Amino acid sequence: MISEERVRIMTKMSLYENRTGAQDLKIGNYYKKDYSSFHTLVTVLWVTVGYVIIAALAIVSNMDALMKNLTMNKMIFLVIVAVGGYLIILIAYVIGAGIFYKNKHNGAKRRLKQYYRNLSRLGKIYKKESR
Amino acid sequence: MSTILVWKEQVQTLYARYSTYIDKALKFILGLAVFGVINGNIGYMKIASSALVTIGLSAVCAFLPLTLMVVLASLLILAHLYSLSLAVMAVTAAIFIVMYIFYFRFTPKKAWLVLLTPVAFAFKVPYLIPVALGLVGTPVCVVPIACGTVVYYMLHYVHTSSAALKGGGTDGLITSLTTFAKQALVNKEMWIMAAAFTICLLVVYTIRRLSADHAWKIAIITGAILDIIVIAAGSMVLNVKISYGAVILGSILAVALGFVLEILFFSMNYTRTERVQFEDDEYYYYVKAVPKLALSAPKKQVTKINEHKDTAIIDTEDIKKVASKQAVPTPKRKQTASSNWQRQSADEILLTRSLNKELNERQSKK
Numbered sequence A: 001m002i003s004e005e006r007v008r009i010m011t012k013m014s015l016y017e018n019r020t021g022a023q024d025l026k027i028g029n030y031y032k033k034d035y036s037s038f039h040t041l042v043t044v045l046w047v048t049v050g051y052v053i054i055a056a057l058a059i060v061s062n063m064d065a066l067m068k069n070l071t072m073n074k075m076i077f078l079v080i081v082a083v084g085g086y087l088i089i090l091i092a093y094v095i096g097a098g099i100f101y102k103n104k105h106n107g108a109k110r111r112l113k114q115y116y117r118n119l120s121r122l123g124k125i126y127k128k129e130s131r
Numbered sequence B: 001m002s003t004i005l006v007w008k009e010q011v012q013t014l015y016a017r018y019s020t021y022i023d024k025a026l027k028f029i030l031g032l033a034v035f036g037v038i039n040g041n042i043g044y045m046k047i048a049s050s051a052l053v054t055i056g057l058s059a060v061c062a063f064l065p066l067t068l069m070v071v072l073a074s075l076l077i078l079a080h081l082y083s084l085s086l087a088v089m090a091v092t093a094a095i096f097i098v099m100y101i102f103y104f105r106f107t108p109k110k111a112w113l114v115l116l117t118p119v120a121f122a123f124k125v126p127y128l129i130p131v132a133l134g135l136v137g138t139p140v141c142v143v144p145i146a147c148g149t150v151v152y153y154m155l156h157y158v159h160t161s162s163a164a165l166k167g168g169g170t171d172g173l174i175t176s177l178t179t180f181a182k183q184a185l186v187n188k189e190m191w192i193m194a195a196a197f198t199i200c201l202l203v204v205y206t207i208r209r210l211s212a213d214h215a216w217k218i219a220i221i222t223g224a225i226l227d228i229i230v231i232a233a234g235s236m237v238l239n240v241k242i243s244y245g246a247v248i249l250g251s252i253l254a255v256a257l258g259f260v261l262e263i264l265f266f267s268m269n270y271t272r273t274e275r276v277q278f279e280d281d282e283y284y285y286y287v288k289a290v291p292k293l294a295l296s297a298p299k300k301q302v303t304k305i306n307e308h309k310d311t312a313i314i315d316t317e318d319i320k321k322v323a324s325k326q327a328v329p330t331p332k333r334k335q336t337a338s339s340n341w342q343r344q345s346a347d348e349i350l351l352t353r354s355l356n357k358e359l360n361e362r363q364s365k366k
Helices: A004-028 A032-061 A063-067 A072-130 B002-042 B051-062 B066-084 B086-104 B113-122 B128-136 B139-160 B169-185 B188-208 B215-237 B244-265 B316-325 B336-365
Strands: B274-279 B284-289
Touching: A004 A072, A032 A063, A032 A072, A032 B086, A032 B169, B002 B051, B002 B066, B002 B113, B002 B139, B002 B244, B051 B066, B066 B086, B066 B113, B066 B139, B086 B139, B086 B169, B113 B128, B113 B139, B128 B139, B128 B188, B128 B215, B128 B244, B139 B169, B139 B188, B188 B215, B215 B244
Parallel strands: none
Antiparallel strands: B274 B284
16 A cells, blocks of 8 residues: 655655755765865865966956056066955955855755655655565 | 736646646747857857757757756857857857856856846847846846856857958967957946946845835836946946937836736735734844735636537517517406405404494493
């Protein structure tokens, strides 16, 4: 006989597995600190690449203005501005990414906990039915 | 209003029943619009710009996640730009990578919003986007809108100055690289639009979350007006020619769309607002409860289907002729009621007479 409760739990679990289950299981293998630190480091690398691209585009688009009257002082000033901009963006993204990935880990852990709870309930129902 | 609410219920019921097909159909339409706009404006690669490719890609995207539609649209743009000029393609690819690194890596599910803005621009109704997303989205939607605006103006520039960008040789490549990068990043109209949409979305979002009555209506109208003001001010300060007629018309359409969204997602009955105040150990609570406006759609249930019966056709002229020949019978007077009344009154007279007799007899005896 079909148990309604069993079907309900199985549907919930199946929906979860199809949506974010696989990703959550991957995240769940990490400790929160490890997961957050690793992805923040990846973000640092990506932001560096992105900043280099932006800087390159800015240089290319303003090539004429930059080459005009280019002195050593002006060049040092531009480098300081570029590095300053990079540091500001980097710090903002490091803080933001840290919070983002910690929240992501918390969410994944919470959903996994519910998933395992459903799994144990399902096991109990099967045991009850087999008696 | 009740009719609109019934329609809303009917639409919701219809969507709930056929959501799988409706979602796919909507994805297909979005795909047609996106790939059609791309191929129509910058279709420099002849193989990729055919109608067959547009329909084929749209059909494929209807069955795939929206994120993949973004990837395919980006690849199609790059393919067309490669046919035009390698430099233009390089700059565009660099801008796409920057967008991915700084935003879409974190929320890839919202990437499809980038497609909506250029499509809305192509259909001359970009002002709908910030109002609509301010009502149903979050402040984060500012980023995809701004990215979409950049993408549209980039493609628009390529479309209008394709001949100038098609430079041969190393010198031509460097010139087109510099020119395109400059135009892609220093387009004043683009920044005015991006700023106007950002401000509009944030204002609409902030106002619609207030607990004031008719917050959504106030948000929609304020957002649309602010959009017009920012664009007008920007065009005056930066000396950019923008058609005010199109801006005003677009904003009116945005208001209309906003009202439709309000009916769909936030219909409230403010006449029955209740204000409650209570407290616990830690807080005082001032609660405002506004009931939702909802009407259940009438369900037509066919319980019995009667057999079809033919009715005879009657000629009224014949009936009139027959009726005029026949004498109209005079109605018989109803006797029963009047006779009953007469009988009752006779009884009463007899009774009073006998009583009077008796009374007179008694009086005479005394």
